[in-house]
Amino acid sequence: MTPLAALDPAGAAVGLLYILAFSLFIYGIKLGTHPTTARRGNGLAALGMAIAVATTLAQKGIGNWGIIIAGIVIGSLIGAFASKRVKMTEMPQMVALYNGLGGGAIALIAWAEYRHWVNGENLSFTGSVPPDVLIPTLLAMVVGSISFWGSNVAFAKLQELIPSQPMGLPGQKLINGALLLVLLAGGVYLGINNDLADLSQPVFIGMLLVAAVLGTMVVMPIGGADMPVVISLLNAFTGLSAAAAGIALDNTALIVGGTLVGSSGTILTLEMATAMNRSVPSVLFAGFGSPVAGAGGDQEQRPHQSMGAQDAAIQLAYADSVVIVPGYGLAVAQAQHAVREMADELEKRGVRVEYAIHPVAGRMPGHMNVLLAEADVPYEKLREMDDINPELPQTDVCVVIGANDVTNPAAKTDESSPIYGMPIIEAGEAQQCLVLKRSMSPGFAGIDNDLFYDPKTSMVFGDAKAIVSEIVQELGKL
């Protein structure tokens, strides 16, 4: 079908080694279901990758060794350096960037493959690019290009190179729809006129550029809080584009590898969307900025209680059980180490300390767990939402640090609330609740949080890291 198949006498051996490679990917991911085996799983997946790369390099028809060696050596250096330097708070950016690199690579490979068909001798004996090469190639190119540019925008937003607020043009949906139509039209044109070597190249490049604009336009209007969904979705896209490229190139390792990434991205996208009570289309086609019924207007000042670090320390020290609810505010304030110290201090006094992690507590799926693991919090203490909610009524003190919407009881009680139906950590169910927060201002969704006004709740105002460190000091004095 493609030249690769033709110049591949040892095809069976290659195919078998590819099976070994992607089996190791799957087994590696399977070991990733538990923290104690996950690291070995990652190593096995890496071994699978080494086998896949070595197998490919041993094939006939692989040439231009100078380019291959230069690319692999420089790429390895950059990758190794970046992986040592990146901070754990920056993981969302890094994953976004890697999504982008993967998508970009796919778009380029699709382009090269297309050029090969149109310019090369293949065309002379087939007369045209066969549809089973053309369709996956175009799909890989379009989705790869969208992922590349979309991921770059997501990266820029997360890295705060551009404002993370939703930014859109009026009539954005119409523009995006029109761009999509142009891409379809381009695809149909190339499908019909697939033997016109002189015109098909410019059309192909045009589609590459239109997809680039579309990728940028789709992610630009999405706000910072929706990033967990967007990153997961772009992850799914890059996976699909790789699978499409695998079909175009007749490469089973690419098909399976790409599909695995696509599955993972799809699962995470759906989980994140559920955890935020949003549908995927609503994330893509509307910013959170769409008028939130003025519900969050800070019109009347409702009474609330507040206390200082000293009182907070006393309350914590005399509790039997404490559950910490970390939110993104904790990560922003880099307070995870201070929180660990506080937990250590409390545990010395025989207090049982656990952490309740909401699925969207960070800027990407599972982000908060990594930040706490970095601060040496043992993973057994990290409890998932559904797991810990039933235990909260028996908890003495629940400490909410830099989290807001994910604890808002309105999600369960107030049908008119925009977050109604969103799963929450039921901090209000605990005997007492401490909320560490800068001010009474509503959260990202602009919704007032009834938890703050609950008689069992005390607010402790200030920067998360500063207050927690103060509480640690006060605990030391007790």
Add this chain to the structure above:
Amino acid sequence: MDLVTEITILALAAFVGFEVISKVPATLHTPLMSQTNAIHGIVLLGGLIVVGYADSTLDEVIGFVAILFGTINIVGGFMVTDRMLEMFGTKKKKKPPATAEPAGAEAAAGEAPGTPAGDSK
């Protein structure tokens, strides 16, 4: 290989992927994502193939960039995943020297499953 066979492979891989990945706990979702980033680096194979029949400077540049991007994904993805998972595994180490020794031993192109020091259990 015909198209239908390839789509069959894709469909089966999707089912296996969904089955296995849906069992990964939320705690490990970030390492899962960076690991799938690395697996996505399989696009390197595509780069290696197309650069093999590059016959113009443009094709060579395209191939080079694709290989570069793919390799960054593979090496960076697996190494950073290893770094994260090492933190999940080190629960019982009694305050070692704060400067954690460089994670794993991955050399170029993501070889070496990194002597799994994580089995401290």
